Amino acid sequence: MPVSGQEIIRQIDQFAATLRSDEQQASLAAQAISAEIDRIVAEQSGAFRELAAIYLPHLEDDVVQDGWSEMQAALKSIQLRKADARQQLEKSLRDIEMQRQHVDTQIQQLRTQVNQLTLQCDQLAETLSSQLRNDSRFQTLSRQAAEGQAKLEQAQASLADVEVDAKQKRPAYEASRLFQYLHRREFGTDRYRFGGLIRRLDRWVARLINYPVAEASYRFLTSTPQLMRQLIADQQKSVQALVAEVEQQQRSAAQVLGLPKLQADGTRLRSELDRATQEGERIRAREEKIRHDQAELDSAECQYYREALTTFQELLKKAERSQVVSRANQTPGMADDQIVARLQHLDQEISTKTQEINRLNAVAKESAAKASRIHELASKCRRAQFDHPRRVFDDGLNLDSALQNLAQGRIDSDSVYQDLYRRQHLDSPLADQAAAVLEGPMANILLQTMAHAAGAALGAYAARAGQQHRLPKTKDWF
């Protein structure tokens, strides 16, 4: 049964997709194995570090004894740098201790002076207090100020009450049309300007709502809080004046006793003491840091030891595996032999995995090449419009086998294309030549005639020759 051109293209695409899938699977598998190799390399690096730590348990260890004389020069350099760092830290510590002692002495002196001044001030304050207690004017002023303050506080409390009252009670006045009517006209004052009947009627309304009493209350609620605030402000001023007078009297008495000068001296000393205390804290923090650095330098995990281990680790990595094995065999301990055995096992694993990666990469590359050949064929077929709806192929076509051969490289894409080209024709009474599809039914008439004229043996050539003339392109009847 003839096969449509679209089906042919679909089969080619499907074959190419299968090859692409093979390529992707191989690539993914290679990536996974690569990650596994990275893990093994990391493990190997750890093993090298363990081995380095065995040969160099501390920075001062003799690595030559274990057969690693290559490490001696680097180790010596690191040891010298460590000794230099230790000397520098010791010098810094001596300097900082001297500074601390100096600041501590300064702080002690300042504290003594401040304490002495405080004692003097206390004594003078006692004298001042005694003098003021016996001063009748001071007593009177103090009492007046206290009474004024008490009144002031009472007045402030009363103001708060009146303000709350006003806030609660004023809305009733402001909502009453009758009250507001009379209030707007300023009824009952000399500013009321109406007479005659209106005045009489207004009086009648005022009597109805008892306006004079209501107006007095409203006036109280609106104006009294403000007046109260003014009175409170006056009261505050008078209390402030009294307090200022009391303070002035105290200041004068203190001046006579020399208290302000002592206070000024005390303030100056206090600020000096604060500065010295801060400096002392800063010096202590630095001293602490130096001692910490010293302790770290003496510890087994100091930065110089870590550096030496890393250098040794790199040396071991670069060394020939056979050399590492032979030197491990020379040492009496078993720990290094075990690690070397592990390293050998890891080497083997890496080798195996690398081979597997190479194989998978080759598979991926081959699949890509196959897919590329199939794609090339598909492109040719598309350019030749094999997927035209009216294009059909002979049922004798074995496309699978042809694609397999093309993928394996046994034949090239041109051969498969030519084979397909020969087996295709248009599903039309007139259009059974390949060119008919390409050039249209009018071309087909010409090509058929040419083929007929050329005879059975040369018919196909005649058709192709006609195709090369590039007749006007009308791919279908319409």
Added chain:
Amino acid sequence: MNESVITPVNRATIAGESMARDLSLAETLRVLEVARGIRTDRLQAELALSRNELRESLRKRLLDAAAITGDSVTEAEVDAAITQYFQTQHVYADPEFSFSILLAHLYVRRNAVMVLLVGLVLLYLLIF
């Protein structure tokens, strides 16, 4: 020599005396009324400021009066009464509704009522 020197204070005093001589009786009365109002307001404010003292004074008087009349009132009851007194002070409410109040409302809104009536009359004339 010194008496002839006119200071700002003297000048203000002289001007005040001159103005007082020029005031009519009605104007004088008005000024006095304003002064009285200010004084009353200030007195009221001072009284309000000493509300606690006023409360204490009231409390003492009420308790004394109760003792004289033989009423058995407790201090708590007196305190409650004083609190209520302050709460009800200066409270305003329109009188209860009555025909007089209705008329008063119509009167104070006479302009609006007149406009409404005129409008209704015009509407009536337009329609009929």
